[in-house]
Amino acid sequence: MAARNFRIVNKSVPKRDALSLALGKPMFVADLAPENVLCAKVLWSPHAHARIKSMDISAAENIPGVEAVLYHGNVPRVPHTTAGQGYPEPSAYDTFMFDSKVRYIGDRVAAVAARTPEIAEQALAAILVEYEPLEPVLSMDEALREGAPVIHDEPEAHILIPVPYEPKRNIAAKVGMDHGDLEKGLKGADFSFDRTFETQYAQHTPMEPHVALAYLDAEGRLVIVTSTQVPFHARRIAAQSIDIPVRRVRVIKPRIGGGFGAKQEVLLEDLVGMLALKAKKPVMLEYTRAEEFVSARTRHPMRVRLRTGVMKDGRITAVGMDVISNTGAYGSHGLTVVCNTGSKVLPLYKAENIHFQGTAVYTNLPVAGAYRGYGATQGYFGMEILVDEMAEAIGMDPLEFRLRNHIRKGEGSPVFQALGEGKEGVEQKIDSCELDRCIKLGAKEIGWRRRKDHTKKKGRLRTGIGMAALMQGSSVPEIDMGAASIKMNDDGSFNLLMGATDLGTGSDTILAQIAAEALGTDMEHMLVYSSDTDLTPFDVGAYASSTTYLTGTAVQKAALKVRKQIIEVAAEMLGKPPSEFDIIDSKVVAKDGSKSLSFKDVALRSLYATNQFQIMDTASHITHKSPPPFSAHFAEVEVDTFTGRVRVLRYVAAVDCGTAINPALCEGQTEGGVMNGISYALTEEYLFSKTGKMLNPSLLDYRIFSMRDKPEMKTILVPSYEKTGPYGAKSVSEICINGPAPAIANAIYNAVGVRLRTLPLTPEKVWRELQKMQPAKITVTAG
Amino acid sequence: MTETRRIAFTLNGEKREFTVSPDEKLLPLLRRSGYKGVKSGCSEGGCGVCTVIMDGRAVLACLLHAFQADGREVQTIEGAGDFEAPHPFQKALVEENAVQCGYCTPGMVMAAKALLDKHPHPSEERAKEYMDGVFCRCTGYEKIWSALRKISAPAGGQPHGS
Numbered sequence: 001m002a003a004r005n006f007r008i009v010n011k012s013v014p015k016r017d018a019l020s021l022a023l024g025k026p027m028f029v030a031d032l033a034p035e036n037v038l039c040a041k042v043l044w045s046p047h048a049h050a051r052i053k054s055m056d057i058s059a060a061e062n063i064p065g066v067e068a069v070l071y072h073g074n075v076p077r078v079p080h081t082t083a084g085q086g087y088p089e090p091s092a093y094d095t096f097m098f099d100s101k102v103r104y105i106g107d108r109v110a111a112v113a114a115r116t117p118e119i120a121e122q123a124l125a126a127i128l129v130e131y132e133p134l135e136p137v138l139s140m141d142e143a144l145r146e147g148a149p150v151i152h153d154e155p156e157a158h159i160l161i162p163v164p165y166e167p168k169r170n171i172a173a174k175v176g177m178d179h180g181d182l183e184k185g186l187k188g189a190d191f192s193f194d195r196t197f198e199t200q201y202a203q204h205t206p207m208e209p210h211v212a213l214a215y216l217d218a219e220g221r222l223v224i225v226t227s228t229q230v231p232f233h234a235r236r237i238a239a240q241s242i243d244i245p246v247r248r249v250r251v252i253k254p255r256i257g258g259g260f261g262a263k264q265e266v267l268l269e270d271l272v273g274m275l276a277l278k279a280k281k282p283v284m285l286e287y288t289r290a291e292e293f294v295s296a297r298t299r300h301p302m303r304v305r306l307r308t309g310v311m312k313d314g315r316i317t318a319v320g321m322d323v324i325s326n327t328g329a330y331g332s333h334g335l336t337v338v339c340n341t342g343s344k345v346l347p348l349y350k351a352e353n354i355h356f357q358g359t360a361v362y363t364n365l366p367v368a369g370a371y372r373g374y375g376a377t378q379g380y381f382g383m384e385i386l387v388d389e390m391a392e393a394i395g396m397d398p399l400e401f402r403l404r405n406h407i408r409k410g411e412g413s414p415v416f417q418a419l420g421e422g423k424e425g426v427e428q429k430i431d432s433c434e435l436d437r438c439i440k441l442g443a444k445e446i447g448w449r450r451r452k453d454h455t456k457k458k459g460r461l462r463t464g465i466g467m468a469a470l471m472q473g474s475s476v477p478e479i480d481m482g483a484a485s486i487k488m489n490d491d492g493s494f495n496l497l498m499g500a501t502d503l504g505t506g507s508d509t510i511l512a513q514i515a516a517e518a519l520g521t522d523m524e525h526m527l528v529y530s531s532d533t534d535l536t537p538f539d540v541g542a543y544a545s546s547t548t549y550l551t552g553t554a555v556q557k558a559a560l561k562v563r564k565q566i567i568e569v570a571a572e573m574l575g576k577p578p579s580e581f582d583i584i585d586s587k588v589v590a591k592d593g594s595k596s597l598s599f600k601d602v603a604l605r606s607l608y609a610t611n612q613f614q615i616m617d618t619a620s621h622i623t624h625k626s627p628p629p630f631s632a633h634f635a636e637v638e639v640d641t642f643t644g645r646v647r648v649l650r651y652v653a654a655v656d657c658g659t660a661i662n663p664a665l666c667e668g669q670t671e672g673g674v675m676n677g678i679s680y681a682l683t684e685e686y687l688f689s690k691t692g693k694m695l696n697p698s699l700l701d702y703r704i705f706s707m708r709d710k711p712e713m714k715t716i717l718v719p720s721y722e723k724t725g726p727y728g729a730k731s732v733s734e735i736c737i738n739g740p741a742p743a744i745a746n747a748i749y750n751a752v753g754v755r756l757r758t759l760p761l762t763p764e765k766v767w768r769e770l771q772k773m774q775p776a777k778i779t780v781t782a783g
Numbered sequence: 784m785t786e787t788r789r790i791a792f793t794l795n796g797e798k799r800e801f802t803v804s805p806d807e808k809l810l811p812l813l814r815r816s817g818y819k820g821v822k823s824g825c826s827e828g829g830c831g832v833c834t835v836i837m838d839g840r841a842v843l844a845c846l847l848h849a850f851q852a853d854g855r856e857v858q859t860i861e862g863a864g865d866f867e868a869p870h871p872f873q874k875a876l877v878e879e880n881a882v883q884c885g886y887c888t889p890g891m892v893m894a895a896k897a898l899l900d901k902h903p904h905p906s907e908e909r910a911k912e913y914m915d916g917v918f919c920r921c922t923g924y925e926k927i928w929s930a931l932r933k934i935s936a937p938a939g940g941q942p943h944g945s
Contacts, residue, residue, distance in 0.1 A: 014877050021885025022873040022892060024820020024860030031819040205920055207824050207832050207886040257822075257886030258920050289825035504884025504921050664880035668922055672883065675923030699829030699918065707924045708915040715925075 004659075009517040009727045012664035016509045016528060017255065017502075027255040029211045029227050033284045037213065038067055040275050040285035041120040043110040043127055044295060045102035048136035048364035048692035049149065052100045056128040057110065065115040066123045067279035072098035075274060076243035079156040083332040083369065084230035084237065084264045086479055086540055088160035090422025092172055092331035094152050097241050097270055102131070103151055103329035104364050105693045106294035113275040113283045136364040138692045140303065140326050143170040143361040151329065151362040161422050163335060167362070172327045173335030176357040177342070177418035182307065185318025185353030189309025191393040192318075197306065197382030198758045199741075201326075201686035202299045204371055205704055208257020209292035212268035213284040214276035217250070222273050225252045229263040229501050230541030231531045241270035242277070249273070253531045256503035260676070261370035263503065264543045265297050265332060293697035297369030298686070300325045300337050300360070302378040307355075310390040314404045319346060320355035321379070327360045328367035334360035336421045337368070340375035343425065345383050347413035347628075348471050349405045354414060364692055370543060372673065373737045376472060377680075381759060384468035384742030388749070398746070399443055402469045402632075409433045426477040428625040432720035432730065435469060435630035438654035441716050442467070445652045446634035454753040460641050463649065464751025468633045468742040473626035474722075474731035475546035480622065482551030483537035484558045486515060487616035488566070490607060492586060492599030493525040499539030500551040501531050505733060506665040507547045511555045513661055514726050518559030519566075520583030521599065537618055545731035548661060550623055552726035557619035565615045569606050570597045627722045629730045630656040633674070633739030635711075637747040639754075644767030646748055647711075648678055653736050654716040659728035667715045670736045674713065677740030679705035685760050790853040794818075795862030803849040809835070810844035813859060820860035820889045824918070831917035834890040834897075835859050841897035841913065860889035863896055870896060875930035883921030890917040895931055904937040 004010075020027060057069045075097045083091035098108055110127050114120035135149045142148055152167035159165040164174040186192045212226035222244070228234045228251070235251040242249075256263065268285050275283040287296060307320035323341050327334035338358035346354055371377070391401035407413060409430050417427040443449075451465045485497040496515050502508040512526040530536055539551055563583060570588035571578040574595050581588050589596040606615050634652040639645070653670050660666040683703050687695040696702045721728035741759055749755050754769040791800045803812055810833045813821045824830035826845045833844040836858040864870035869877075872895045876882050891914070898905055898913035905913070910931060919927065 012880060015880055015882055017885065018877040018880065018882040019866065019869060019873065021882050022876050022888050023864060023866065023869065024822075024889040024892075026819035028822075028886065030814075030823070205918075207830060207884065207918060207920055208822070209824070256884060258884040260920065286823075289827065289829065504886075506880075506883065662880075664926070668880060668883055668926055671923030671925040672921045673923075675925075676920060698827060699825050700827065704918055704920065706915045706918055707928060708911045710924045710928065713923065713925050 004728065006517060006727060008513045008523065009661050010659055010663065012662055013509065013513060013523050015506045015665065016512060021255065028208060028257055029213055029225050029254055030284065030286060032225055032254060033213050034282050037282045037284045038113040038115060038279055039117045039120045040111060040113045040272060040283050041124055042108055043124045045105060045107040045109050047102055047131055047133050048105050048138065049134040049151065050102050050131040051134060052102065053130040053132050060112060060123040060126040063119060063123050063126060065119040066112060067281060068113040068275045069110060069123065070098065070274055070278070071110040072100050078241055078243050080237055080240050081332055082266050082330065084233040084266050084541065087236065090161055090335050091333055092157060092159045092165055094157045094167065095330050097274065101154070104366055106366060107329060111271050111275060113279050136692055137170065138364060140324050140361050140363065143363050151364060163422060170362045171359060172331035172362050173338060173360040175335060175339045175419065177415065178355050179414040180353030182318050182320040182353050182355035186307060186309040189317045190312045191390065192309045193386060193389060194307045195382065195386055195757060197304045197385070199302050199378045199381055200759050201301050201366065202680050202684045203293050204260035204262040205699065206258030206260060206262055209287040209289060210263065210268050210296055211286045212272045213282065214272035215282035216276060216280060221248055221250060222277060223250045223252065224269050224273055225254060226269050227256050227263055228253055229259045229503050229543055231501060231533055232499055232538050233541060234266045234269050235533045237266040238269035238273050242273050251533045253501055259503040259542065260372045261374065261543065262297050264370040264541065267296060289699060290697040293702065294366055294694050297332065298366050299371040300327060300368035300375065300378065302341065304341065304379060304382040306382050306386050308386055308390060310394060312394050314394060314396050314401055316349055316351045316405055318353040319349065319351045321346060323358040325358065325360040326363050326365065326368065328363055328365045330367045331360065331362065332367055332369045337375040339419050339421065341379035343415055343419035344376035344472055345379035347407055347415045348469065350407060366694060372734050374734065377738045380468065380470060380738040381741040385745050385757065388746045399439060399448060399467060403436060403439055406435050406469060407433065421476050421479060426625060431724065432627060432658055432722040433630055434656040434718045434720040435632065438630055438632040438656055438718045439469065441718060442632040442634045442652045442654035445714055445716065446636060446650065451750065454750055457751065461638055462641060462751045463636060463638045464747040464749065465634065465636050466743045466746025466750055468739045468746065470631045470633065470735050470738045471628035472545055472731065472735035473628055474549035474725065475623045475626055476544045477623045477626045480540040480544065480546055480550055481620055482539040482554045483618060483620040484551060484555040485537050485616065485618040486558045486562045487614060488562065488603050490603055492603050493527055494519065494521065496526055496528045496555065497536045498530040498551060499536045500547050501542040503542050505542065505669065506662060507542065510548060510661040510665060511552060514552050514555045515559040517727065518556050519563050521586045525586060545734045548729050549725045549731050550621055552729060554619050554621035556726045557621060558617050561617035561619060562615060565617065566599065566602050569602045569615065573597060573605055625724060627724060627730050629658070629732055629735050631735050631739060633743045635740065635743040635747045637744055637751060639748055639751040639766060641752060641770055644763035644770060646682060646744065646761060646763065646766060648744060650712045651678065652714045652716065653739060654718050655732060655736065656718045656720045657732035658720050658722040658725050658730035660717050660719065661727065661729050663717055666717055666732045669732045670715045671713055673736035674740060675705060675710065677737040678744065680760065681741040681744045682760055788850065790850050792852045792854060793856040795858055801849065805850065807849045808845055809847040809849045809852055812849040813844055818859045818861055822886055822889055832887045832890040834893045834917055836893055836897050839897065839900065841894050860892055863892050871934045872896065872899065872931065875934045876927065879926045879930040879933065881922060881926035881930045887917055887919040891919065891927055899935055904935055910935065
């Protein structure tokens with residue numbers, strides 16, 4: 001269904017903070033620090049697994065200019081999770097502000113606040129720590145081995161919700177489902193497959209590393225200014241870890257220099273908060289880039305085993321997915337990410353028999369967490385490669401195969417019901433799906449018809465085209481809540497106050513568009529403020545592709561309530577019933593055209609003249625479904641058969657995100673997700689020493705793609721209308737990061753006949769596979 | 784304490800004096816002197832968000848020692864434009880919706896300014912050479928690129944010319 005006739009929505013209005021940001025105005029956490037701010041630094045564990053036998057901080061404390069030193073001996077010991085999720089969190093309580101055990105190289109040992117960075121470094125060097133090294137667990141296989149060292153042997157480790165949690169076996173989470181009979185489905189198939197795919201450690205690399213600033217206000221309350229996606233969760237979890245009531249903490253989120261999930265984590269807030277309480281002075285902690293890599297959060301590396309069966313006519317008889325996910329030293333998002341690997345991937349294709357088992361394991365390696373795509377990225381890598389393999393086995397065009405099997409409008413999936421976030425899922429039928437059109441428009445744009453089999457290609461440089469189909473979700477249904485308040489000012493302008501967190505996505509702008517559309521006003525009259533736990537209503541924050549769909553509906557509801565109040569005041573002024581008025585361009589207009597009043601007239605009357613009251617309202621929203629956006633991705637690559645180097649020449653992403661509230665910003669989300677996905681597919685990877693130390697914690701050695709690496713990109717927004725979303729909108733932020741890895745892997749196969757099942761798709765891997773093939777004739781085999 | 788010394792350089796057209804220690808980098812000096820638009824992303828020359836212009840060249844403020852600016856002419860984002868008169872590239876970034884989180888944007892603007900001051904209509908290759916040093920994780924570069932080409936593509940209908 002095409003987009004409706006909107007005034008403000010579905011228009012590419014400029015992002016409201018764009019000019020200020022382009023001018024370099026001081027808008028980020030570090031820009032707001034007072035001059036007397038103390039510098040915080042953290043002492044990190046040099047051991048992957050060790051007990052702290054003794055610690056002496058007295059020398060550090062005695063250095064002039066050192067204002068606070070924290071370690072496990074002088075702070076509260078409160079088990080919690082750093083995962084910035086709703087309460088009760090579906091992540092294990094296995095973390096302490098500091099512990100007498102360290103669980104990875106980069107784990108917290110102590111923190112100091114000092115007058116200068118130099119003094120802080122000096123203080124760290126003066127802290128004496130005696131470690132008793134323990135045997136480290138440096139792989140998923142080792143973690144699962146019978147008798148393996150136990151990483152979380154502390155008695156407090158537990159999870160609040162009734163799900164399997166077995167820290168004594170290094171199992172941080174387990175989740176599964178069965179529908180039908182997998183084995184039967186596989187046996188009855190014309191072709192069956194059993195493939196294993198592996199994905200790597202990777203990092204979000206927001207250009208602004210984690211940063212937080214804390215100070216005590218005039219009343220002695222703790223104020224934390226932080227670069228977070230989850231200000232309300234940050235308040236709750238920081239208060240928990242510091243062991244003070246939530247009411248003693250105020251969290252302010254200014255502009256955020258990118259997050260991508262890394263900042264859905266409460267990592268620095270308790271530290272700066274505790275240091276500020278102790279020093280009674282403002283304290284700021286800024287992660288260095290190396291700390292961002294090692295001691296922030298990463299994408300869960302996974303091993304995904306996929307078993308499928310397919311009939312010659314293209315019907316998929318069975319899909320089985322068994323996932324082992326490495327959550328690192330702590331179980332942050334351990335359950336929900338691995339659950340999403342199934343729940344956001346398996347519903348895309350219809351199958352009678354479905355099996356899913358996800359297990360998250362602890363290792364003594366860097367901690368994984370939320371990362372755009374949230375497990376689906378890892379799942380789609382394998383699934384979309386296997387879809388190509390199935391199509392090839394039955395001699396069907398992979399594009400046709402996808403068109404034949406994908407979920408459609410009006411259909412549900414047993415997976416929706418079975419897999420939720422820490423509990424059962426929510427049954428839902430698809431109400432909006434333009435995946436067919438996404439596939440067809442994308443295919444046309446990339447030139448799918450000129451695609452030839454790899455056996456017909458010759459020469460050193462060979463090009464290939466590959467595709468992937470995708471879905472994600474929009475919000476966590478029946479769990480997450482967003483709220484918004486709108487109040488009217490003297491001049492007919494409005495304050496839109498939200499806990500929703502614009503981390504660069506443009507949500508402040510698109511939510512203002514939704515409010516302006518509902519209020520009947522323009523963007524100039526919308527003043528947006530987000531987020532401050534003292535001033536704005538609650539919102540779970542920016543994650544799970546929820547802000548547009550979830551908070552957008554709260555904003556729309558609040559705006560419609562304010563609109564009603566405006567009309568009622570005008571009706572009173574003009575002596576007619578409210579039903580005889582409408583709002584057009586910031587004016588209340590009698591439907592017969594006889595009279596009109598400006599918003600300013602209405603505001604002045606309500607604030608100063610008669611029956612005065614504040615025109616204002618608040619609305620909250622929870623969602624009852626999580627409508628998936630859909631997308632089809634196409635990559636054209638060139639493979640150098642001499643070196644194995646892969647270049648992405650062109651990339652097409654066609655996206656059904658419902659109504660695009662701001663098409664240019666939707667394109668921006670798509671392009672950003674795609675580029676991050678390409679970089680992840682081709683180069684990004686943590687390298688570790690034999691002792692578990694990350695060897696490349698630097699943007700010089702962990703390369704993300706730059707402007708020169710950008711392929712020719714084309715984004716096609718394919719509108720649908722999701723009737724449960726604000727003005728038909730679904731989500732767009734996460735889905736497109738999932739496409740590049742499988743689309744490029746499929747394109748490499750199409751170019752040279754090499755199937756890679758391990759990320760990243762490096763020249764070395766391509767080259768090694770090419771060596772195996774040559775000079776033997778390239779053959780196509782079914783599994 | 785390390786010894787300090789006085790240095791002087793022209794900052795956004797204004798002659799300024801600073802007291803610096805020999806090991807202080809230009810980036811912390813600028814930030815502690817109030818030029819908060821200059822961003823810090825890695826402090827090791829890896830990301831480019833701290834890009835400023837020195838004597839007409841785009842340089843990384845995190846790698847230069849502050850004293851290396853002595854006697855030079857330095858431009859930061861604060862000198863590139865303001866609300867009343869933004870630089871054409873700043874204006875184009877807004878129009879193309881090329882600003883997402885905005886953390887890399889000051890670096891992008893200064894890289895583009897260094898380019899456009901010398902080459903108002905650069906070839907695609909030269910433009911990429913100048914812009915390549917600044918990382919952005921949000922936009923995929925697509926809209927930043929189109930903002931740049933919008934104001935600088937060579938005339939004569941060859942926007943993708945050499």
